[in-house]
Amino acid sequence: MSSVSPLVLALVLGSALLHATWNAMLRSGADRLWSISVMCAISAAAAAPFVLILPAPAAASWPYVGLSTALQIGYCLFLVRAYRDGLLSQVYPIARGAAPLLVAAGAAAFAGERLSGHAILGLTLVSCGIMTLGLGRDRPDIRSTAAAVLSGAFIAGYMVTDGVGVRLSGHPTSYVVWMSLVQGAPMPFVYLIARRRFPNVQLDRELAKSVAGGVISLVAYGIVVWAMSTTDMAKVSGLRETSILFATIIGALFLKEPMTLTRGVCAVVISTGAILLAG
Template sequence: MPLTALALALGAAFFHASWNTLLARARDIGAFTAVALVVGWCVVVPVALLTWQLDAVAIPFVLAGGLLQVAYYGLLAAAYQRADMSLVYPLARGLAPVIVLGLAIAVVGLRPTLPEALAVFLVAAGVLFVRGLGRPGGATAATRAGTGRQGDQGRGALLAICVAFTIAGYTVIDQQGLRHASPFAYLLIEQTIPTVAYAGVLIWRRGPAPLRAA
């Protein structure tokens, strides 16, 4: 792997872990998610406009990825409302690479070498091992913080598995779609869908007050 790609991958992993930590600790996970989506979208806009390139063939991939992102954010928020990050995050991120590999083989026709396949399974096993699937989850971070949300580790685990499938789905789709668009233009259009959907539904159901409070 080129050093630039490795650096970007490590940076993305750090950013993603930080985002999940903040989300899991938020008092109002739904409102925090909506605000984070809006802020992230605003940050991407100028860079996307400066580097704009989006072929028409990329549009189906962008739309499909955006819809999966809607499911991803909704399921992730629901999982953190029910279970601790120490259960949700390793389960979702540990299973996702294995599912990506399966989808890439079945849908894209990828033919990984044996070392590549073993590497994916070892990384996934390592992430899950750190968590310990047999260890009880205990109280959620939200409950410990005094937010009043009750932990439900079983449902949280099921939602985390669903999150893993959405991650795998949009990863495979984006890998194909980004062949026909610049990264930030693609990201802007794709993230517009969950941003509008998530923030719009939240405002419709609860009004704008939760967004201001978050």
């Protein structure tokens, strides 16, 4: 596929900001499993009306919708576990840092994608910079780190799955809508299995954050899936992981997490890698 167009670049960077925002909302929640269950349900509800007006994705893409659903539910569970004890600026870099290299490997294996030399360098810089941010002296405990790494593996899995599925769908928007609906609808039942009750919904600040987070996450990942229908998966993944820059800033400004020199240097490394990757 061709290099990243200015439109795709702008949209994916916007998606990165949105993704960091809903993760900050999740991290600040009192009950993160409840928050992510409500977010997913809201995403499904927001997508549902479009099912009635858009053509169905091609039959060949449906197995990918199903596999993506399973992988994203796994991602949600491990992300919640990682945020139980880890900070946004600790967990997010590890979870997101593992993904671009794994996406590149998966895209090469399953979609026949090949990256240029400078794109490989950019991908390496993005991944190394993000991983370094999460491995300093204030890194999370071993269990949070393990959960974050597993979250990154699930991220890579569902991005490659959706990258292939959306190309087979014949209609990227329909694929996004159905994927969001099928993935989001089961999450209240996942909560039921884990807590032996359905999420208790009250009109309060936590609900407002979760509703906003659900809409934001739908838009953010919808942009990414659409971008993967026109651009190499690894490039989209690398650009999306610049969300760590936004997460670091949001963590410092709104969650009162420390901004260190190491994190600032890594931000420059990530930005440089993203520029190379998008070329």
